[in-house]
Amino acid sequence: MIYSRKVNFYETDAQGVVHHSNYPRYFEEARGFxxxxxxxxxxxxRNELNVDIILLELSVQYKNPLFFGDTFxxxxxxxxxxxFFFVFEYTVRKDNTVIATGKTKHACINRNSRKIVSIPEVLRLK
Structure with missing residues (x-):
C-alpha cells in the first residue's frame, strides 16, 4: 500500500530538514490510512471492536533528508x-530515492481490561 503527503514547514528543523522525530508520525499516518x-x-x-492498537517496537533507519515542500x-x-502481534514495514521515498526505512510491531488490547487480545478477524490479513 502507498501513502503520500507533502512536508509541512513545522516538521523541519533550523536547517530546513525534516526532524527525525517526524518519521514515527509518518508511519502512524500510514497505518491510519x-x-x-x-x-x-x-x-x-476503538468504538465498535472495543480495541486499542498499541505500539510495542519501533525502528527507523535514516538514509537521505526530506525538506519543506517535498512530496514523498x-x-x-x-x-x-x-x-496476537503484527509488524508493519515502511519505505519512505521521494521520487526514486529512499529516504528512510522502518518497522513497527503492534498488538491489540481490550480497552476496558487493557489486556492483550487476539487480533480481530476484520483486521487480519486476508
Missing amino acids: YLESIGYPYEKV SIDFYISDMDR
Whole structure:
C-alpha cells in the first residue's frame, strides 16, 4: 500500500530538514490510512471492536533528508502477523530515492481490561 503527503514547514528543523522525530508520525499516518482503506478507521476499531492498537517496537533507519515542500510516499505492508502481534514495514521515498526505512510491531488490547487480545478477524490479513 502507498501513502503520500507533502512536508509541512513545522516538521523541519533550523536547517530546513525534516526532524527525525517526524518519521514515527509518518508511519502512524500510514497505518491510519491502512485502517481507513479496509473500512475500519481507528475510531471504529476503538468504538465498535472495543480495541486499542498499541505500539510495542519501533525502528527507523535514516538514509537521505526530506525538506519543506517535498512530496514523498510511504510504501508499507504488514510483513508478519500471528494471533496476537503484527509488524508493519515502511519505505519512505521521494521520487526514486529512499529516504528512510522502518518497522513497527503492534498488538491489540481490550480497552476496558487493557489486556492483550487476539487480533480481530476484520483486521487480519486476508
